[in-house]
Amino acid sequence: MKRFITFFTFLISFYSFTQCIYDETCTISPAFPNICPMQLPDATAGEFYSTDLTFWMPVQFEAEGFEVVLTELAVSQIIGFPIGLTAELSNPSMVFYPSESEFGCAYVSGVPFAPGDYIITVYVVANVTVEAVGFEIAYPTEFNLYLTVNPGSGGNNSFTFSPTNGCEDLEVEFEALITSEDYDVEYIWDFGNGATSDAQFPPNQVYTSSGDYEVSLTTNLTSNVIELESFNIDWVSEDCYGGDAEELCWPEVTDPVFGFTILDGGCWSDPDLFIKIFDANGSLIYQTGGIGSGAYVTGTSASWSDINLTLVNPPYTVEIWDTEAWDLTDGLDAIIAILGINPQFSQDDLLGTYNLNITDGEHDFNSGCSDGSYTISSNIVTVSTIENSETISVFDVPELETILNEDNYVVYVEDEFITSFQWYLDGVLIEGATQSSYSVEISGTYYVEFITENGCFGVSYPLEVVKCAELDPSIIVSCLTLNSNINDEPYEFTWYLDDSIYGSGNNVLVNQDGYYWFVMTDESGCTWSSNTIFFQMPPEDLDNDGINNDEDDDVDGDGIINSEDEDVDGDGIPDEFDEDIDGDGSCNDNDDTISGYMSIDDNILNQVSIFPNPSSGILNIILPEFVNIDYAQISLIDLKGQVVFEEKLQCAEQNVINLESLPSSYYVLHLVVNEENLYKRILIK
Structure with missing residues (x-):
């Protein structure tokens, strides 16, 4: 909520008499006009304050040894209140009549903003009648009151700002609260960020970096103090003052015929000059020599310097007078001075009335009765200075990297001051992902929105994460073709032979001995490597006679190359089932990977090691340790389907088998473990 606070140093607002209560004990002896209390109750800066002033105006009292009757008391001005306090008089006219009531009051209230000790001056003019002679005179006087404003308990009353704290790039709105109808207000802002206003x-100020910023505002209430410094009468017309007995004037007398001067013109005496100054209320606030003093300067010109009259209630009127008072008897100077009167034959002469021009500089006045000049000075003075400061706290918004733990594919951020998290994948909120880390399930761009303990909102830097599928590529041998066990189109295959690129695609045709493997990649850059195999081209000299010829096709060794050589299964019928090496009843690529269709448990297959393959005649077979099984049975079957080798193997050991006596050829190794069967094709070379 915006607050508007208007200060007045001299503000008199008029309300009903019930706004203040007078104190009937505010009397003194001997009787004399009085104001109570002289020492006002202490006030506290920034807190509401109120008190009452009482004016006691006795109808009769003694002044300078004479009994006088107080007919009225006019309050001309009150100055010196601390900024923020006002006075409301019980009488709207600012004039009190003791014959109606000897008591009047004023209600003082407001919120003082600057601590300190203040002197409050009340200027009054008492119009009294001196009973002894019956003359009325104006008797000006003043009363000083004292007020202490103590420092407040905290906070500031000169400006507001919002918000009071926040995160980096904090935008803050400011407003100065102190305004004035009577003074010029100067604001001096220092926002703590290098900016002023x-x-x-x-x-609005933007605080881009974290830290504490001290914001200060100095509010100066200044006033244009206007003073009448001097007043000069350069000339007065004898036509305006010379008709009285005191300054009787006559014209020059000349001979009507010859024109010579018979009698010079002149006056019995010069005028006795003084001036009066009245404010906007019509109150007499200044008279040369003092109000009611009767002082004057005799002559047709007069000067008064160092008047230094402060003009606070314009417009002002100046009257120039010629007084006709003169002494009737000696020895009455004291009485005459007190009463402000002189016995005189004729009335005082008004020699001119002028409105003061209160702008700075020298000004002239002129009328048919008088002319002259006066000097006005104008100075800017600081009436009050109010200083307040506040601290704006700007909190850090951490710049966080999104980090990937590649071992377990977890993205996370590190900051101990974060209290809230929300993860996003490709700009879409991930439901339930509200911790400092998140387990990546699929590839994409990950980041987290977070809130710190100070309420600052931030976003981590996005991180593109590629999560590779858990694939186990391997080589499947099919005669002279090597195949990948994964044939999906999104993947690219690169085949290697002995560390050199050999081919591409999900299969290659083998044409030489060596170590083969492939690397599979996808569009995200994921890579998978297959197992490595040693492939040996099958011998063409199957009969082992050292000559590659047609007799190598005599598979059954009967000396005749015919269809019976194709009767691999030995059933007497050369047909497609001769290619059913694995005995699953179907002729397919799996006849080259016999173990893939056996009933033996996959765990056993993975644990059996047979090498080298191809073999020069020495074959190593390592069997794992099986529960309650100590031995396994192997046999070798040639291409005719005949068992050419049998042996009992020890489990949990490496068994070395010597097959050097066998001719070079392909054989099927049959392994039996507790009624489970494993078939594997081997080459003896």
Whole structure:
């Protein structure tokens, strides 16, 4: 909520008499006009304050040894209140009549903003009648009151700002609260970020970096103090003052025929000059020599320097007078001075009335009765200075990297001051992902929105994460073709032979001995490597006679190359089932990977090691340790389907088998473990 606080140093607002209560004990002896209390109750800066002033105006009292009757008391001005306090008089006219009531009052209230000790001056003019002679005179006087404003308990009353704290790039709005109808207000802002302003509503400030910023505002209430420094009468017309007995004037007398001067013109005496000054209320606030003093300067010109009259209630009227008072008897100077009167034959002469021009500089006046000049000075003075400061706290918004733990594919951020998290994948909120880390399930761009303990919102830097599928590529041998066990189109295959690129695609045709493997990649850059195999081209000299010829096709060794050589299964019928090496009843690529269709448990297959393959005649077979099984049975079957080798093997050991006596050829190794069967094709070379 915006607050508007208007200060007045001299503000008299008029309300009903019930706004203040007078104190009937505010009397003194001997009787004399009085104001109570002289020492006002202490006030506290920034807190509401109120008190009552009492004016006691006795109808009769003694002044300078004479009994006088107080007919009225006019309050001309009150100055010196601390900024924020006002006085409301019980009488709207600012004039009190003791014959109606000897008591009047004023209600003082407001919120003082600057601590200190203050002297409050009440200027009054008492119009009294001196009973002894019956003359009325104006008797000006003043009363000083004292007020102490103690420092407040905290906070500031000169400006507001919002918000009071926040995160980096914090935008803050400011407003100065102190305004004045009677004074010029100067604002001096220092926002703590290198920026300043002199406006009541300065531009919003943006604090881009974290830290504490001290914001200060100095509010100066200044006043243009205007003073009448001097007043000079250069000339007065004898036509305006010379008709009285005191300054009887006559014209020059000349001979009507010859024109010579018979009698010079002149006056019996010069005028006795003084001036009076009245304010906007019509109150007499200044008279040369003092109000009611009767002082004057005799002559047709007069000067008064060092008047230094402060003009606070314009407009002002100046009257120039010629007094006709003169002494009737000696020895009455004291009485005459007190009463402000002189016995005189004729009335005082008004020699001119002028409105003061209160702008700075020298000004002239002129009328048919008088002319002259006066000097006005104008100075800017600081009436009050109010200083307040506040601290704006700007909190850090951490710049967080999104980190990937590649061992377990977890993205996370590190900051101990974060209290809230929300993860996003490709800009879409991940439901339930509200911890400092998140387990990546699929590839994409990950980041987290977070809130710190100070309420600052931030976003981590996005991180593109590629999560590779858990694939186990391997080589499947099919005669002279090597195949990948994964044939999906999104993957690219690169085959290697002995560390050199050999081919591409999900299969290659083998044409030489060596170590083969492939690397599989996808569009995200994931890579998988297959197992490595040693492939040996099958011998063409199957009969082992050292000559590659047609007799190598005599598979059954009967000396005749015919269809019976193709009767691999030995059933007497050369047909497609001769290619059913694995005995699953179907002729397919799996006849080259016999173990893939056996009933033996996959765990056993993975644990059996047979090498080298191809073999020069020495074959190593390592069997794992089986529960309650100590031995396994192997046999070798040639291409005719005949068992050419049998042996009992020890489990949990490496068994070395010597097959050097067998001719070079392909054989099927049959392994039996507790009624489970494993078939594997081997080459003896």
